[in-house]
Amino acid sequence: MGTEVYDRNPRRLAAVLAFVSQGIHLWVLPGQLAAAMVPGIFFFLVAVGQGLLGASLLFGGGRWTARFGVLFNVFVVLVWLFTRAVSIPQLFEPIKLPVEGLGAAATFVEVALVVSLMRPGRSLRRKKRLDRA
Amino acid sequence: MNITRRHLLKMGAMAGVGLALPLGTLSVPVGRLGASALVRSPRVEPFTVPLPIPPVARPVHSHGGADHYEITQRVARQEILPGLKTEVWGYDGIFPGPTIEARRGRQAVIRQTNELPVPVSVHLHGGKTPPGSDGYPTDLILPNGPGGSQTAHPHGGHAPGGAGHRGHREYRYPNEHRAAALWYHDHRMDFTGPQVYRGLAGMYVLGDEVEDGLPLPKGGKDVPLMICDRTFGEDGSFYYPSLDPTLQEEPGVLAHAANGMLGDTILVNGAPWPQLEVSNTMHRFRILNASNARSYDLVLDPPPPGGRPFVQVGSDGGLLEAPIPHTSIVAAPAERFDVVVDFSRYPVGTKVTLRNLRGEGRTSDVMRFVVARGKKEEASVPERLAPDLDFPDPDDVEVTRRFRFIAGVGGGMSAINGEVFDPGRIDARPRLGSTEIWEISADPSHPFHMHLVHFKVLSRDDGPPGPYDAGWKDTVSLEGGSVRVAARFEGWRGKYVFHCHNLEHEDMMMMANFEVI
Numbered sequence A: 001m002g003t004e005v006y007d008r009n010p011r012r013l014a015a016v017l018a019f020v021s022q023g024i025h026l027w028v029l030p031g032q033l034a035a036a037m038v039p040g041i042f043f044f045l046v047a048v049g050q051g052l053l054g055a056s057l058l059f060g061g062g063r064w065t066a067r068f069g070v071l072f073n074v075f076v077v078l079v080w081l082f083t084r085a086v087s088i089p090q091l092f093e094p095i096k097l098p099v100e101g102l103g104a105a106a107t108f109v110e111v112a113l114v115v116s117l118m119r120p121g122r123s124l125r126r127k128k129r130l131d132r133a
Numbered sequence B: 001m002n003i004t005r006r007h008l009l010k011m012g013a014m015a016g017v018g019l020a021l022p023l024g025t026l027s028v029p030v031g032r033l034g035a036s037a038l039v040r041s042p043r044v045e046p047f048t049v050p051l052p053i054p055p056v057a058r059p060v061h062s063h064g065g066a067d068h069y070e071i072t073q074r075v076a077r078q079e080i081l082p083g084l085k086t087e088v089w090g091y092d093g094i095f096p097g098p099t100i101e102a103r104r105g106r107q108a109v110i111r112q113t114n115e116l117p118v119p120v121s122v123h124l125h126g127g128k129t130p131p132g133s134d135g136y137p138t139d140l141i142l143p144n145g146p147g148g149s150q151t152a153h154p155h156g157g158h159a160p161g162g163a164g165h166r167g168h169r170e171y172r173y174p175n176e177h178r179a180a181a182l183w184y185h186d187h188r189m190d191f192t193g194p195q196v197y198r199g200l201a202g203m204y205v206l207g208d209e210v211e212d213g214l215p216l217p218k219g220g221k222d223v224p225l226m227i228c229d230r231t232f233g234e235d236g237s238f239y240y241p242s243l244d245p246t247l248q249e250e251p252g253v254l255a256h257a258a259n260g261m262l263g264d265t266i267l268v269n270g271a272p273w274p275q276l277e278v279s280n281t282m283h284r285f286r287i288l289n290a291s292n293a294r295s296y297d298l299v300l301d302p303p304p305p306g307g308r309p310f311v312q313v314g315s316d317g318g319l320l321e322a323p324i325p326h327t328s329i330v331a332a333p334a335e336r337f338d339v340v341v342d343f344s345r346y347p348v349g350t351k352v353t354l355r356n357l358r359g360e361g362r363t364s365d366v367m368r369f370v371v372a373r374g375k376k377e378e379a380s381v382p383e384r385l386a387p388d389l390d391f392p393d394p395d396d397v398e399v400t401r402r403f404r405f406i407a408g409v410g411g412g413m414s415a416i417n418g419e420v421f422d423p424g425r426i427d428a429r430p431r432l433g434s435t436e437i438w439e440i441s442a443d444p445s446h447p448f449h450m451h452l453v454h455f456k457v458l459s460r461d462d463g464p465p466g467p468y469d470a471g472w473k474d475t476v477s478l479e480g481g482s483v484r485v486a487a488r489f490e491g492w493r494g495k496y497v498f499h500c501h502n503l504e505h506e507d508m509m510m511m512a513n514f515e516v517i
């Protein structure tokens, strides 16, 4: 029960960020999937992942939740960066214009989410060191 | 106890927010795609509607070696399926539009008036046309009044960058090339597919003295067959899966149709599975595949005794040097095949069905001929049709270019050499008067079309040209693999497009520019 004791607030913040990212992906999902399947399906999977992550974090989450959250969001951010750096129009377009601003917003949220998940991890290690001492 | 309850709550939240909510959201587009893919046209009894022949446009006046026409593009209601009215967007309000019968050496000047609610651009397919009259995709005739936006959200964020005429404009066709069956159709950037589908297409038959001197079937025995497929809603309306059915804002189609909208009803000259009564004589058919995306493998059923029912006398660019007999005609979108069928090989009373071996169910029928009466034969197909076709000499080739056509996946853009259409980017600059070889490869299948020039297919998949590659072509079908074509860039300097003539691919940006310099 150690993690619950001192990490509530960062975890709650991370949960909120996960839900915001989920909300953005769900918002664009219907239009995107109707027009282009590959980005549509990706948005769906991101929404699932962020929803599971957010719900888990809301109830404290564990070390594995935090690890999943970091890896998952790093992956999502890398995909966003990759699809902006490399043009594969056959797969990733048409990206609708309004999605672009939202995509940047979602990416910002995901980076913040990764940071907020890593800080509790550091404090956890510090606590353990203190416990041993 | 407390932990168990907490775990239950956590599991419930994860299931609800993490699974149920995304799945619920997913059901909206999945339902939309499913409903769209399942639209079926009202049932029509095949071979009950007589084959209509589109009316021939009359010049409003003729002087100075030019015939002047006036055509108004407008919304009208037309009975296509028996007992139902279909809203068409037609040249002069009819679908197909009026046939223009032009003569080599006489200019045709067509004043097009746009009374539709959207911008339009008219392209004469197969015409050697100066750039200002070629119907460049952003060279638009804007609608009169408000609502004249060009393209609100063009694909890829490119500004259309074209000049807009408001209400009307003139197109000048010099008609300097050989007799051929051409066609005219809409070419508005991002929206060609839906606008042609709604009816903006018509035949343009160019005649000359060489053709007049041949004993081929003439008059009522020279019949245009504009074949296309459409799906209709229950009320008889054309069904096309546009993302934005007003064709004002968002271009593109629902993902299930992104590799081509295939209709379930076959129309010939705008009538579903029509029937034509013929005498037991030779008839000449100007077959045009005006479908957005469907290819046909046409056969006659029953085949005539001895087989080879079709004698091809012409291709996209006019008469062949010599006739070619075919068992079937494989026609990709926008290709034309000028064929003679000799109905004297059938006993009077025979019902001969034109079938499509590539169709399934209802789309495997096209139309029916009834050999209704005996008549004396007046026509023949001579061994030699046209004088030397003056094909480009491979020794004259200055440049060889390669273009790879790759279709988008599940709604993604379709691209040429990895690039989507940008009106501002020029991908080839052939010199005026020069001959070039273009090597086109395709994945999976694309009808490749060039504006301005006709080309000669030199080879297919490194072997000889295919059975349907003869003569001068402006559209060549690729079903994977590659073709090499030779073209002479004659006529005018200026910017033209080349593109895939699967209209959904074209609208999904499978188009590029060449500029003759």
Ligand SMILES: [Cu+2]
Pocket (backbone or CB within 6 Å): B405, B407, B414, B445, B446, B447, B500, B501, B502, B505, B506, B510
């Ligand atoms: Cu194509």
